[in-house]
Every structure is written in structure tokens, then in C-alpha cells.
Amino acid sequence: MIDPAIADHEYAGQPRRNEDTKGPDGPAFVSSFLRGDSLAGLQEKTQGIIGRSVPRHDAYQAVAGALQYTEDLRFPGMLHCRILRARYPHALILRVDTSRALDVPGVAAVITSRDVPHNRLGPMQQQHVLADERVRYLGDPVAAVAAETPETALEAAHLIEVEYRELPAVFDPEEALKPGAPILHGASNLFQRQNVRHGNVEKGFVESDLIVEESFRTPFLEHAAIEPQVALALPSGDGVIVYSPSSKPFSIQREVARALAIRQNRVRVIGTASGGGFGGKNEPILEPTLAILALKTGRPVRGLFTREEEFVASTVRHPFIMNYRSGVSRSGRILARHIRLIADTGAYPAMDSKTGGKTALVKGAMMAAGPYRIDNVLVEAIAVYTNQPVASNMRGPGVPQVCFACESHTETIARRLGMDSLEFRLLNAYQEGDVTPFGDTLFSVGLKQTMRQAAAAFGWAKEAGR
Amino acid sequence: MKKRGRGVGVMWYPTHPVGSNPSSAFAKINSDGSMVVMAGAKDVGQGSTTVLAQVAAACLGVPLDWVSMVTGDTGLTPYDGGSTGSRVTYIASRAVELAVAQAKKPLLLVASEHLGVPVEDLESGDGRIWVRSDPSRSIGIPAVAAECYSKKATVPVGAASYAAPGLTPPDPETGQGRSYPSYIYATHMAEVEVDTETGEVEVLRFVAAHDSGTIINPLLAKGQIRGGVSMGIGMALTEQILFQEGRPLNPNFMDYVIPTAMDVPDIEVILCDTPDPTSAFGVKAVGEASVVPTAPAIINAIYDAVGVRIYDLPATPEKILHALKTALASSEQQAASGK
Numbered sequence: 001m002i003d004p005a006i007a008d009h010e011y012a013g014q015p016r017r018n019e020d021t022k023g024p025d026g027p028a029f030v031s032s033f034l035r036g037d038s039l040a041g042l043q044e045k046t047q048g049i050i051g052r053s054v055p056r057h058d059a060y061q062a063v064a065g066a067l068q069y070t071e072d073l074r075f076p077g078m079l080h081c082r083i084l085r086a087r088y089p090h091a092l093i094l095r096v097d098t099s100r101a102l103d104v105p106g107v108a109a110v111i112t113s114r115d116v117p118h119n120r121l122g123p124m125q126q127q128h129v130l131a132d133e134r135v136r137y138l139g140d141p142v143a144a145v146a147a148e149t150p151e152t153a154l155e156a157a158h159l160i161e162v163e164y165r166e167l168p169a170v171f172d173p174e175e176a177l178k179p180g181a182p183i184l185h186g187a188s189n190l191f192q193r194q195n196v197r198h199g200n201v202e203k204g205f206v207e208s209d210l211i212v213e214e215s216f217r218t219p220f221l222e223h224a225a226i227e228p229q230v231a232l233a234l235p236s237g238d239g240v241i242v243y244s245p246s247s248k249p250f251s252i253q254r255e256v257a258r259a260l261a262i263r264q265n266r267v268r269v270i271g272t273a274s275g276g277g278f279g280g281k282n283e284p285i286l287e288p289t290l291a292i293l294a295l296k297t298g299r300p301v302r303g304l305f306t307r308e309e310e311f312v313a314s315t316v317r318h319p320f321i322m323n324y325r326s327g328v329s330r331s332g333r334i335l336a337r338h339i340r341l342i343a344d345t346g347a348y349p350a351m352d353s354k355t356g357g358k359t360a361l362v363k364g365a366m367m368a369a370g371p372y373r374i375d376n377v378l379v380e381a382i383a384v385y386t387n388q389p390v391a392s393n394m395r396g397p398g399v400p401q402v403c404f405a406c407e408s409h410t411e412t413i414a415r416r417l418g419m420d421s422l423e424f425r426l427l428n429a430y431q432e433g434d435v436t437p438f439g440d441t442l443f444s445v446g447l448k449q450t451m452r453q454a455a456a457a458f459g460w461a462k463e464a465g466r
Numbered sequence: 467m468k469k470r471g472r473g474v475g476v477m478w479y480p481t482h483p484v485g486s487n488p489s490s491a492f493a494k495i496n497s498d499g500s501m502v503v504m505a506g507a508k509d510v511g512q513g514s515t516t517v518l519a520q521v522a523a524a525c526l527g528v529p530l531d532w533v534s535m536v537t538g539d540t541g542l543t544p545y546d547g548g549s550t551g552s553r554v555t556y557i558a559s560r561a562v563e564l565a566v567a568q569a570k571k572p573l574l575l576v577a578s579e580h581l582g583v584p585v586e587d588l589e590s591g592d593g594r595i596w597v598r599s600d601p602s603r604s605i606g607i608p609a610v611a612a613e614c615y616s617k618k619a620t621v622p623v624g625a626a627s628y629a630a631p632g633l634t635p636p637d638p639e640t641g642q643g644r645s646y647p648s649y650i651y652a653t654h655m656a657e658v659e660v661d662t663e664t665g666e667v668e669v670l671r672f673v674a675a676h677d678s679g680t681i682i683n684p685l686l687a688k689g690q691i692r693g694g695v696s697m698g699i700g701m702a703l704t705e706q707i708l709f710q711e712g713r714p715l716n717p718n719f720m721d722y723v724i725p726t727a728m729d730v731p732d733i734e735v736i737l738c739d740t741p742d743p744t745s746a747f748g749v750k751a752v753g754e755a756s757v758v759p760t761a762p763a764i765i766n767a768i769y770d771a772v773g774v775r776i777y778d779l780p781a782t783p784e785k786i787l788h789a790l791k792t793a794l795a796s797s798e799q800q801a802a803s804g805k
Contacts, residue, residue: 446677
């Protein structure tokens with residue numbers, strides 16, 4: 001078996017400060033096409049290829065119904081996989097008996113955690129391919145069946161006997177932080193923290209003429225791609241080929257190789273046409289299980305989630321609980337902003353490798369104060385485990401949540417000041433050279449341009465101040 | 467009674483996810499001047515394969531249909547961090563640009579010999595390479611490509627890897643560091659109609675203005691933005707998974723309501739290109755940001771229409787009616803105590 005650490009190079013991406021990766025900042029780094037070119041010049045220089053509205057390469061196939069999605073693939077002898085999931089949101093697994101399922105005619109294989117060579121997934125190695133000792137939410141996979149038809153596989157999955165000892169569960173992140181709450185991982189349900197500190201908020205509030213405080217919440221959301229989780233694995237030579245619509249084929253390759261304890265060259269992931277991802281197809285939710293079944297049976301195995309499974313067992317958007325407190329001057333300058341965020345990360349860390357599962361928390365915290373020049377900012381953000389589905393990346397992880405709160409709050413402040421919504425935003429908006437609360441100096445800032453052009457198209461000024 | 471209101475939401479968003487996140491690409495120019503580019507970046511419907519082909523064609527200087535793409539296959543293409551974090555156009559375009567530049571080098575050398583000027587004085591486009599100061603002196607790319615294979619016995623190939631340089635993760639206590647290479651910005655404006663008797667909200671009009679840097683393909687950029695706004699309308703008004711003891715109560719599209727074409731108004735998209743000096747052609751990002759400011763624009767428009775603020779999404783008819791009732795009760799109470 002390969003040491004999982006060997007396959008781990010990418011996780012080294014708690015990226016270290018490495019001078020070697022620091023690129024030149026000066027003009028040499030500026031795209032040769034861009035140097036001194038206007039946009040019109042750029043288009044002329046590229047014969048209009050840049051900036052041309054070319055239809056998507058597969059658009060005609062897609063609308064003609066000729067595009068092959070993963071679900072359309074057929075291989076001789078192909079089996080169908082169904083997964084048995086947890087009966088309780090939090091429980092210890094005492095015993096799994098697959099004998100009755102194996103007796104069902106048409107069943108080719110039934111696997112449990114014991115059949116998985118390396119039963120840990122993701123950067124934190126906290127998720128499993130199939131649960132071994134404990135389940136932490138209702139989507140947790142416990143066993144998988146490969147059978148001649150999906151119906152047979154489902155029937156057999158229902159015949160797998162699992163003995164549990166139910167544990168107390170917690171479904172609310174604030175409850176999960178209280179003493180005595182059931183703990184999901186380690187010593188506390190506090191998964192991660194990300195703060196942003198800039199200036200001195202207390203001083204800013206003292207100098208403010210008006211202080212506004214509001215709280216906001218957002219719910220769990222589904223990516224709701226029309227195509228659910230789907231993949232197909234087939235044995236090939238001394239390895240496996242996986243067809244997957246995943247947004248991250250190389251991450252799927254790495255996770256499948258690691259789960260099978262084989263080298264990555266023996267796993268080929270072929271990206272198939274995607275029926276919608278939005279971040280919901282970033283994680284190896286299905287592929288390792290299918291690869292194990294394919295190698296065990298020597299036959300192609302396809303897995304396809306039902307819509308219900310998609311809600312129960314695929315990733316979701318983090319719900320956020322958000323408190324915003326802002327101080328402003330009478331003239332409309334935002335002087336201080338203190339933000340507290342609680343993100344419900346569900347039963348496990350997201351499997352995004354670059355931040356160890358906290359992308360939504362980091363992005364949410366960093367973007368929380370909005371695109372405004374504010375000298376004093378404090379953001380205190382935490383992500384908390386609960387016995388809910390795994391929250392992971394979904395189109396702008398963490399940011400639509402904080403933008404909802406920030407922009408609702410900004411509107412309240414503008415109204416309390418008696419200022420036009422747009423005028424108040426323009427007064428505080430980022431422009432070229434401004435420095436963010438986390439120390440970035442901004443360039444190419446088209447923010448005010450978007451406000452003015454939107455206002456012109458919308459006719460904002462016409463009825464302003466009604 | 468039906469009341470109308472207007473709302474605005476603005477946003478900023480990084481062009482790249484946190485952490486180093488490389489893309490890579492191979493390019494090979496055939497002996498007739500056409501080209502195959504193998505890029506790890508997986509098209510997930512956003513159209514990245516088309517955009518990368520446009521970048522490759524522009525870099526080599528050939529018509530778009532001379533370029534074919536192979537993407538997202540771990541057996542054929544080099545590594546890519548994936549279609550996540552709105553990163554593909556920003557990062558993978560540069561990898562493609564660099565790979566094509568490398569493959570193009572032997573062609574430029576051949577052209578330089580024929581035209582008698584140094585490589586630096588050559589420009590290319592539309593399938594030809596010409597002398598910058600005298601475009602009438604030129605040679606066809608198919609001819610120089612053929613000569614690379616025959617007389618020079620050199621196969622024009624390129625391979626490149628690119629990651630945004632100098633990124634460091636944020637300090638967990640202060641957020642300081644260099645988490646993101648650059649940012650995009652957008653303003654959304656919505657006009658809604660609220661039925662004060664049923665609490666129902668209809669989005670009547672929507673304008674989305676985005677600064678996403680140089681736009682490689684306006685059709686695809688606008689498509690992504692309209693899709694994002696549609697998703698944002700769902701987030702604002704209807705979408706939520708309801709749970710009871712960890713069990714979803716509405717795990718289907720009858721009860722988890724995503725917007726249909728009936729719920730989405732005509733969305734006017736404005737692209738305010740502010741080129742980014744750190745990327746190929748000045749591109750930034752489009753994908754995720756398009757959903758970001760939609761919900762607050764709608765929620766603020768509801769406030770403008772009927773004077774109630776919804777603090778927890780989605781703004782269902784029940785919540786709006788409840789808020790209206792509460793607002794009415796408190797204003798009556800104020801009026802009563804005022805007497």
C-alpha cells in the first residue's frame with residue numbers, strides 16, 4: 001500500500017510562503033498583448049477572436065440532444081450501484097451483515113468499509129469512502145451494492161443489516177457550541193476560525209455619529225444541478241478508468257488512487273459533459289466506491305444519485321448566522337464595522353484541498369465587510385460541526401451569504417442617514433489603490449463603473465429619493 | 467394591493483480561490499498550421515473549452531477553427547486545479563498562452579529566416595506571420611509549420627504550468643496575507659412587485675453590471691451572469707432545505723423550488739471591462755460572482771416596495787405577510803400611544 005502522504009503533494013497547499021513562487025510584479029509580467037493596448041486595439045490585434053461571441057463548443061450537440069452525458073454511457077456487462085446510508089443522524093456502527101443482500105439474484109458485489117484499502121478521503125482525511133465505526137449524518141454511506149439493475153441494487157441495499165447504537169445529535173451550530181453538546185470530531189464542534197482585523201473598531205464606533213446593528217440568517221441550499229451525482233468506473237488493465245462529470249477530474253484521480261492504494265498512473269479520470277456542477281461536483285462522493293466495486297467485480301459499474309439522495313448525501317451551501325454592527329459619520333462615511341459569522345459546516349469538513357475544508361469560511365470572512373473603504377474592521381468568523389449534510393463549495397462559497405447581510409445592512413444605514421442607496425455606496429466604494437482590511441492594495445477596480453452603468457441602464461436616478 | 471420597489475446590491479469577489487492553484491496545458495502545432503491544445507481545465511458547462519480555444523487561436527494567430535481542444539482527461543491532459551473558484555479563465559488562459567508561445571517559437575524562427583527580420587519584429591494573425599513595420603511582407607503559418615516538420619525536423623510543441631504568484635494564506639487571527647491575486651466587482655439592480663395580500667414577490671426587471679476584466683467571449687459571460695442571477699432569485703425568494711432532526715423534508719423539486727423561466731425576468735447584462743494587468747489579455751473572472759449580489763438587490767427592493775426588511779432568507783410569502791402584519795401592529799400601537 002502506498003503511504004497516503006506520497007499522494008499528498010497537493011495538500012501541501014496550506015501554501016507556504018515560498019520565494020520561488022513569487023513572480024515578478026513589474027512590467028515584465030504584464031501580458032504582452034496588454035502592454036499599451038486599448039481593448040479595441042486588442043480586438044483588432046487578435047482579428048476579433050478575443051471579445052467575440054462564439055457559441056459554446058458543444059452548444060449545438062447539447063440542444064439537439066446529441067451530447068453524451070455520463071448517464072448515456074453504456075458498456076457491456078455494466079452493473080448499477082446503490083448505496084445504503086445511515087439510519088440515524090449520529091450513531092455508532094456495531095455490526096454490518098451483508099449476507100442477505102448477497103443472496104439476492106442479480107447482485108454482483110456488496111462492499112463495506114472493510115473492502116476499502118484506504119478508507120479516508122479529502123485533505124483532512126476525516127471523511128470515509130464507507131463509514132466504519134460511526135455515522136454523523138443521514139447521508140453517511142455505510143455499504144454499497146453492485147447489481148444487474150438499479151432496482152435489484154436498491155432491493156439488496158435494503159436487506160443489509162446494520163446494528164447501531166444511537167448517539168445524541170445536534171442540528172444547530174449555536175447549540176453545538178454549548179457545553180454538553182454531542183461532539184462530532186475531536187474535542188469540540190468548533191471546526192475552524194477566520195478573523196480579519198484592521199484598525200480599531202472600538203475607536204471607530206466612538207467616533208461615529210450613528211451605529212446600526214442587525215442580524216441575518218441564510219438556510220441550507222442545494223446546488224440543484226439538473227444532473228445528479230453520476231459516475232462510471234470500469235476495470236482497465238491493471239487499473240481503472242472513471243468517467244465523471246466532476247469539476248475537478250485531477251482531484252478525483254488522486255482520491256480514487258489513494259482509496260484503492262494504487263498509484264495515480266493506474267487511475268484515468270475522463271471528464272464527461274457536465275449536467276451542472278456549481279461546486280456540487282467537486283468532491284469524490286461516488287467515484288472511489290464505484291472504482292472499488294469495478295475492481296471487485298471486474299465489470300463496469302455505474303452510480304447515479306436519486307434526487308432525494310442529492311439532498312441527503314451530496315454537499316450543500318453553508319447556512320450562515322451573521323451579526324453586523326456599523327458606525328458611520330453624519331456625512332455618510334463608514335467608520336467602523338464589526339461582523340460576527342457562524343457557518344454551519346455540517347457533519348464533516350468540506351473536501352476542498354486548498355484550505356483544508358474552510359474555503360467558505362475564509363471567503364465569507366474576507367469579503368464580509370463589502371467593497372467599501374472602512375478604516376476599522378473586525379470580522380470574527382467560525383465554522384461549526386452539526387449532524388447535518390456536509391456543507392461545501394457552492395457558487396461563491398460563503399460570499400452570497402455575507403453579501404446578503406452586508407448589502408441589506410448597507411441599505412438600512414443609507415436610509416437611516418436619509419441618503420440615496422447608490423450615493424451612499426459610491427461615497428464609500430473601493431477605488432484604485434485602496435487597501436483591503438486584509439492588506440491587499442487594489443488595482444483594476446471597476447466597481448464605481450458598474451454602479452454608474454447599472455444606474456444608467458436601470459434608470460435609477462429617475463425616481464430616486466421617492 | 468400590489469406595490470413596486472427598487473433595490474440595489476453591490477459586491478466584490480476574488481478572481482481565484484485561496485491558495486496556490488495551478489493550471490497547465492500542452493500545445494502542438496500540426497504540419498498544416500492547425501493546433502491541438504490539451505488543457506486540464508474541465509468545462510462544466512460554463513464554456514471554458516471555447517474560451518481557451520479563443521485564447522489559443524489569438525496567441526498563435528490563426529482562425530478559431532484551426533484549434534481543437536482536449537480537456538479534463540487525466541490520461542491526456544496535464545493537471546488543472548479544476549473548475550472552481552471562478553479561476554479557469556484567469557489561470558488556465560495564462561497556461562494556454564504560455565504553452566502556445568512555446569510551440570510557436572520554431573515557427574517564428576522559420577518565418578524570421580524567410581522574412582529577414584528578428585523574431586521580435588514579427589506579428590501574427592489570421593493564419594499569417596508578418597513584419598510589424600511592413601505587413602505586406604508576410605508568410606503563411608501553414609507553410610512555416612510544414613517547414614518545421616520537414617526541413618527543420620522540429621515538432622512545434624509547448625508545455626506550460628501557471629499559478630498566480632506570491633499568494634500566501636490568510637493569518638487565521640488577522641486575515642493578513644496575500645490570499646487572492648485580484649478582484650471583480652458587480653452591481654445588481656432589481657425592480658419587484660409585492661402583493662401585500664398574498665406576500666408574493668415578482669421580479670419585474672433586473673440589471674446586472676459586472677467588471678470581469680477583458681471579456682474573451684461576451685455571449686458566454688452574459689450566459690453565466692444570467693444563470694447566476696436566476697440562481698440568486700431562487701436564493702432570495704424560494705430556496706431552502708428544511709430539516710427535521712437532520713432529515714430533509716423537501717428533497718425534491720416540487721417542494722424545493724428553483725426558479726423557472728416563468729420566474730426570471732429579462733436580465734440586462736452590462737460588461738464593464740477593466741483589464742487586469744496580471745492575466746492573459748487582461749481577463750478576470752465571471753462564474754460565481756454573478757449570484758452574489760442578486761438576493762440583497764431583491765430584498766432591498768422588497769423593502770422599498772412595502773417597508774419591511776427580511777432578515778432571514780428566503781423571503782417567502784409567509785415571512786413577508788408576517789413582517790407586514792408586525793409592522794402594521796407596531797404602527798397602530800405607536801399611533802394609539804401617540805394619542
